[in-house]
Amino acid sequence: MTAPQLPAARRISPQTWFDFATVLVALVLYSIAWPTLFVTHEVSPVAAPLLAGLAVFPILFVRVNPAMGWAISAGAALLISVGLQPGADNDLPFQVVHIIVLFVLLFAVALRASVPIVVMAWAATSMLFATTMPGSAEGPLWGWAIGFGALALFGYLVRILLASRRKLERQEEVTELERARRAILEEKARIARDLHDVVAHHMSMVVVQAQTAPYRIADLDPAARAEFESIGATARTALNEIRGLLGVLRSDGQLPEHAPQPRAADVVALCESALRAGLPVQWSVSGELTSVPDTTGLVVYRVVQESMANCARHAPGAAVHVELAVEPGMVSVRVRNDATATVSQPGAGGGHGIEGMRTRVVAVGGELHAGSTAAGGFEVAVKLPIS
Known part of the structure; x- marks a missing residue:
C-alpha cells in the first residue's frame, strides 16, 4: 500500500x-x-x-x-x-x-x-x-528624508521582529531536545536502579552461599572447597563490575562506585580465575603489561574477558590460548580456541560480543580481526596503540 x-x-x-x-x-x-x-x-x-x-x-x-x-x-x-x-x-x-x-x-x-x-x-x-x-x-528638503526614514525604520523593525521569532523557535527546539534528553536520562536512571536492585540481590546471594558452603556442608573435600571459593571470587568480581557499569546509566546525582577499573596487568589474574573455574586456558605474556596505559589496558582486559566467555559458550571443553605481547608503541592480543565437536560461530545466537569488542578497540585507535582458524577453531586478534 x-x-x-x-x-x-x-x-x-x-x-x-x-x-x-x-x-x-x-x-x-x-x-x-x-x-x-x-x-x-x-x-x-x-x-x-x-x-x-x-x-x-x-x-x-x-x-x-x-x-x-x-x-x-x-x-x-x-x-x-x-x-x-x-x-x-x-x-x-x-x-x-x-x-x-x-x-x-x-x-x-x-x-x-x-x-x-x-x-x-x-x-x-x-x-x-x-x-x-x-x-x-x-x-523643506527634510520632509522626504523623514518619510522614507519612517519606511526604512518600519522595515528594519519588522526584520528585528522576524529574527527574534526565528531565534525563539530555535531556542524552543533546543529546549524540547533538552527536555527529551532529560527524560531519557531519567528513564535510564530508573532502569539502572531496577537492574542494580535485582542483580545485586541475586549476585550477593550467590556470594553468600559460596562463602558459607564450607561451613554448612559437612565433610567437604578440598577440591569442592576450592571450587566454592572460586565461585565466590568470580561472583564478587562480576558484582563489582556490574555496579560500575550500571553507575554509568545513573543521572540522578548518585555517583557510581569508585572502584578502580581493570588494567592490562589484571589479565593474568583473569586467566587464573578462569582456569580455577574449569576453563582449559593457557596464557603467555611478552613484555611488561604494567607499561600499558589504563585506557588501553581496560580494552585489553575486556577483549580477553569477552573472548574467553565466547570460547566457553560456543566451544565448551576446547582449549583456549591467550597471548599478549607488549612492543614499543603497540600491544597485541590473541585469543583462540582449539577445534571441538560442538564448536559454533560466536554471535550465532544473536549476541553482540564481537561488535562490542570492535567498538571498544576502534575507540582507542586499534584494529580487531575475528574469524575461524585453519584448524577449525576461532580466533580474535587485536592490535592497540599505546603511544
Whole structure:
C-alpha cells in the first residue's frame, strides 16, 4: 500500500509561491506602465517598452537581491526624470508605478540588506525625490528624508521582529531536545536502579552461599572447597563490575562506585580465575603489561574477558590460548580456541560480543580481526596503540 501523495500545490515551497506572485505583480504593473507612459510623458513608441520595463521589472529582485533592484530602479528614475519631458497634465518626473516599485524595494532593502546599505538607500532615495519632485524647491528638503526614514525604520523593525521569532523557535527546539534528553536520562536512571536492585540481590546471594558452603556442608573435600571459593571470587568480581557499569546509566546525582577499573596487568589474574573455574586456558605474556596505559589496558582486559566467555559458550571443553605481547608503541592480543565437536560461530545466537569488542578497540585507535582458524577453531586478534 503506497503512502498518500501530497497535492502538487502543497509540495511547492513558500519561496516559489512568492516568486510566482512577484512575477504576476510585475506583469500587471508593466501592463499599466506601458500604455500610460504615453499619457504621463512625451516618449516615442519605440522607447516606451524599454522605459516601462526599467520602471517595473526591478521589482523582480525583491527577494533575491533587493539592493540591486533598488539601485536599478533609482537609477532609471533619475534618467527618466532628466531625459524625458512630462506630459501637459502631469507634474511627476516619473510614473506612479515607478514610485510604488521604489517604495517596495526600499522596504525590502531595510528588511534584508546590511545597515550601511539601508542607510545609503534611504539617503539616496530621499535626495532623488527632494531634487526631482515638483514643489521640492519651495518646501523643506527634510520632509522626504523623514518619510522614507519612517519606511526604512518600519522595515528594519519588522526584520528585528522576524529574527527574534526565528531565534525563539530555535531556542524552543533546543529546549524540547533538552527536555527529551532529560527524560531519557531519567528513564535510564530508573532502569539502572531496577537492574542494580535485582542483580545485586541475586549476585550477593550467590556470594553468600559460596562463602558459607564450607561451613554448612559437612565433610567437604578440598577440591569442592576450592571450587566454592572460586565461585565466590568470580561472583564478587562480576558484582563489582556490574555496579560500575550500571553507575554509568545513573543521572540522578548518585555517583557510581569508585572502584578502580581493570588494567592490562589484571589479565593474568583473569586467566587464573578462569582456569580455577574449569576453563582449559593457557596464557603467555611478552613484555611488561604494567607499561600499558589504563585506557588501553581496560580494552585489553575486556577483549580477553569477552573472548574467553565466547570460547566457553560456543566451544565448551576446547582449549583456549591467550597471548599478549607488549612492543614499543603497540600491544597485541590473541585469543583462540582449539577445534571441538560442538564448536559454533560466536554471535550465532544473536549476541553482540564481537561488535562490542570492535567498538571498544576502534575507540582507542586499534584494529580487531575475528574469524575461524585453519584448524577449525576461532580466533580474535587485536592490535592497540599505546603511544
